[in-house]
Amino acid sequence: MLFPETISKILNVKYPIIQAPMFGVSTPEMTAAAAKAGCLGSLALADLSAEKSIELIQKTKKLTNQPFAANIFVHHIPEMTDELKQQYFKTKKYLENLAQENSIEVHLPDLEALKINSYHKQIDAIIDENCKILSFTFGNLDQKSIQKLKENETILIGTCTSVEEALELEKSGIDIICVQGIEAGGHRGSFVSENIPQIGGFSLLSQVYDSVKVPLIYAGGIYNGKTLKAAKELDAQGFQIGSLLLASRESSLQEFEKERLTNVTEKDIVLTKSFSGRYARGIKNKFIETIENSEYILPYPYQNKLTGEMRRIARNVKNSEFVNLWLGQSVNQFSENSTEEILKKLINDCN
C-alpha cells in the first residue's frame, strides 16, 4: 500500500510510523533504531527532571541524526492537602507491609523526599536541546508553553481518547493528534473527565476524524499489515506501534519480563490504576489483584512515586507479581529481533 504522506512530510520521516514512547521499556537505542527503519522514534521522558531529560536527549542525538519525538507527561498535579497526606502515610505503610509479606524488602519514599517535576522545565530543556518534535499525553499544554514551542518551530503532537479531548487539543493549536483506541497498552492519555472514555478504535478514530481537521496518528491494536491498513481505512495518516516492540533487542525489559510475554493470554490484560493512580493497560498480577479495588490508590503522580521503589526492587529480584508490565489488547508473538527489523517487517507486511 501507499502510506499517507501528510505526516511523513511534517515530521520529515520516510514512513508515517511512530515507535510509541514506552517509559521504562523504550530506550535511546530503540528511538535510534526506529529512525534507522525510516520511522519516527519517540524518546520517553515521562515526568523526569530537566537534567535527566537533557541527558537522554543528548544520548539519543549521539545515536541518530534523524528527527525523533521527545515525549512528556502533561498531568495536572493535585494539591497536597492534609487529607491526601494522611492517605499517603496510610498507603505507604500498607504497601510496605504488602511488599514485605511477599519478600520484597523496601522502604518507600517519605512524602518529604518526593520530587515532583513540573513539565515546564522539561519544555525549556527540549527547546534548549533544539528538539523539533514534542509529543505529550495525560493532558494539554498550557497556552504559554504552546506559544514558546511554536516560536521555536516545534511540531506538537497531543494524545486524545475522545472526540472532546481531540477538539480541545485542536483548538489550542496542536499540530497532530494521536488517537488512542481502548486497545492500546500502557497509560490512557485521558484528561478531560474523571470517568475515562473507553472507546474502541473503530468508533473513536472515525469520529475524531469527522470532528477535527488536523492529521491523526492512530494508536491501539496495530501489530501487522492488516491492522495498520484498517487504521488507514479509517483515515489515520500515522500509525503508532508500541506492544509489538516490547521484546525487541533495544527494549529495556528483562528476560523474566519477556518470558512473561510469551505466556500471556487475552484474559490477563486489564486496565489498572494500581501502579500509578492513572489507568493503564497491562498484565494482571498479584499486586493489581490486591490493590485495584482497595482504598490504597493515591492520585497520580503520588501512587506512581510511591510504588516506583517497590517496582525497582521487585524487578531486581525478578518478581513479576509486583512489577508493572504494560501491554495492549493485541496479544502477539513478541519478536526479539531489533526494532529496525520489526518495523521493516511491518512495513513490508503492508504491501
Next chain:
Amino acid sequence: MLFPETISKILNVKYPIIQAPMFGVSTPEMTAAAAKAGCLGSLALADLSAEKSIELIQKTKKLTNQPFAANIFVHHIPEMTDELKQQYFKTKKYLENLAQENSIEVHLPDLEALKINSYHKQIDAIIDENCKILSFTFGNLDQKSIQKLKENETILIGTCTSVEEALELEKSGIDIICVQGIEAGGHRGSFVSENIPQIGGFSLLSQVYDSVKVPLIYAGGIYNGKTLKAAKELDAQGFQIGSLLLASRESSLQEFEKERLTNVTEKDIVLTKSFSGRYARGIKNKFIETIENSEYILPYPYQNKLTGEMRRIARNVKNSEFVNLWLGQSVNQFSENSTEEILKKLINDCN
C-alpha cells in the same frame, strides 16, 4: 469495493450485511426491509415463549420470502436459591419505590408470576417453522440442540467477545461466528467468564481470525463505508449493522426516544448491568446512575424480568430516564429513512 462472497453464499443473500437483532427495537418489518436491500434481516426473539416466537416468525414470513435469521438468547438460568429469593423481594421493593418517587406507578411482578422460558422450546418452534438460519448470543447451544438443528440443515451463527469464546463456538460446530467488538451497542454476548472481556474491534477481530477457521461477521462501530471496509481489512466476511438503524422507519422506538438519539454525545454512552443483570451498552440515564453500583442488580434474567414492567410504563409516559436505550460507540446522524434505504446507502458508500 467487492464484498467477500463466503457468507453471502452460505446465507443465500446478495450482500454479507446483517441487520442486527435488536430486541425491543427491530421488528418483522425491519427484517423484511433488510432483505429487500439484499441483506440478511434478523428477527429478534430474545427469550420469548415458543408461541410468541412462532407468531413473529409467521408475521415475518408474510412480509418477505427471503431468508432471515431467527435470533435467540442462550443464557444459563441461575437457580432460584433462598438467597436469590430474598434479593428479589428486596430489589422489587426498592425499584417500586424508586419508580413511584419518579411518578411511575408500577407493580413489579411477584416471583411466582415470572415466566422464565427455556430456549429449547424456541428451537423446536424454529425447526417447526422451517427457519434455516439461527443466530444466538449470551452463550453456546447445547450439543443436543446443535445436532437437532444440523439435522434440519439450519445454519448456526454464534456470538463471541473473546478468542476463548470463539474457540468454544467453533469446537462445537457453529458455522459462522459474529465477533462483537467493545464498540457494539446493546447486550454483550459474553458467556465464558464472570469478568466480561472488553476488547476493541482492532484487536478482537484480527485475533479471532487468527484463531478459528469459520467465517466471521464483525459487529461494533460500523456505520459507514469506511468502518465497514476497515472490518473487511481485518478479514471480516460479514458486517453487522445495529445502531445505524435505530431511528429507521421500521424501528419500534418512539418519537421521544428518537429525539434522545439526536442529542446524544460520546459521554452519554455506558456499559450497564442495571436494566437486565447482563452488561449492555446504551445511553446513561437516571435509572442507570441510581442502580449501577448498588446492591439492587439481580442476575439475568431476573433483573430483566423485574425491570421490564417498569420500562413498559416509563415508555408509555415517555420518561426516557427509566427506559433502556441501547446504542453503540459510533454516535451518528440517525436517519429516519427506511431500513432498505439506509442499508442501500451504506452499500453505495462502500464503492
